[in-house]
Amino acid sequence: MTKPTDASDQPPYLRIAAGIRRRISDGELASGDRVPSTRQIAKDWGVALATATKALTTLRLEGFVETRPRTGTVVAGTAPSTPPRKHSSPAPAPEQELTLDRIVRTAFDIADAEGLSALSMRGVAARLGVAAMSPYRYVPSKDDLVLLMADAAFGEETYPADVPEGWRSRIELGARILWTLYRRHPWLAQLGSLTRPLLVPNLMVHGEWMLSALDGHGLDPTTLFDIHVLIYSHVQGLAVHLEWEAHAEASTGQSEDQWMDSRAPALQELVESGRFPTFTKVVGAFNDGYDLRLDALFESGLKALLDGLTPIVEGQEAVA
Known part of the structure; x- marks a missing residue:
């Protein structure tokens, strides 16, 4: 896309806003359609991200667009039918x-x-x-x-004062609370790694809950902490895909299903090669394709982990 030209002496962000507003008024962008992201605007118009953000903010204040979590900025359902005649820079909020x-x-x-x-x-x-x-x-x-x-x-989620009975019930509660937070804020799972953990107080609250659930069962400190890290890695490891998928969809304009459909020829080639008989058998058993369900994987993976850890935790407790 070539950079639009405009002889107007308006600030760049107003020219960008006018261009998008025109597309909405002409029906090129309908209610619910995604408008260009800040990065796309910055690329197409050759402006800074802050300028692109200011353009979308102007349209949002005018009621032409709205922001939807994990979707981005879309044309508002009740966008004005005609643009305002006069535009001025939004008045800066008082610094106080x-x-x-x-x-x-x-x-x-x-x-x-x-x-x-x-x-x-x-x-x-x-x-x-x-x-x-x-x-x-x-x-x-x-x-x-x-x-x-x-x-x-x-810090958006806390734990009950009445602690559930049993280490497993406490671990399940802690893991599900973390999964809820990652679901609510997918970018959160991108921060910190197991080798370079995120050291913020409210994450330590969750860590303290998990460690205290495992403490007192006869585990040596290394084993106890290894189990804590293993459970945390299961939650975060699945959660990173939430943001990756959202980013991929925004970058390609394709949903997960649409992307898979576009890769059908490559998949068929793998199946017909004869090199992967088990893969071919399993894939062929799906009537409508494999449905990747992260929530279900989280629950089944958590159960499998805790089932496997039970003899370690409770066996050590018996020895102690």
Whole structure:
């Protein structure tokens, strides 16, 4: 796509907004259709991500578009039929109204809707309608902002005061709470690895719950911590695919099913090669193809893990 030209002396973000608004008014983009993402706008128009964000913010304030989590920005269901005649830059919010909580929550909105890769300090400032450098007075860098976001996200769920009986019930509860958080904020699973863990207080709350469930059963410290890491890796390891799939769909414009359909010739070639008889037999047994269900895999994997760990935990307890 070539960069649109416009002789107007309007700021770039207003020209971009006018172009998208025109496509909506002409019916090229209908209600519910995705509009170009901030990265696509930045690429097509040759502008910074903050400028692209400001253009979409303008359209959102006018009621032409709305943000839907894990979908991105789409044409609003009740978009105005005609554009406003006069456009002016959104009035910056008074600096005294800017708070760390507003910055973190705005960053949440961006990451939830468009993924962590779309997050930038300038984009947050543009969404808030403040000067580009204003957020830096509250948080030193994007990395620091992401840590605050992670801590806030992990703090959204708490544990009951009445502790369930039995180590297994406590582990199941802890694992499901983590899975709920990753489901709510798919970008969260992308942060930290097993070798370089994310050290934020509210994630430690979840770790403390899991460790305390395993403590007191006669396990040596290494075995106890290994089990904790193994369970955590099961939850996070599946959850990373939530964000990967959302990013792939946004990049390709294809759903998971559409992508698989487009790869049908390659799959057929593998099946007909005769080199993979077991794969061919299993795939051939599916009437409508294999349905990858991450929630079901999480539950079955958790059960299998705990079934396998039961003799280790309870056997050590008997010995102790």
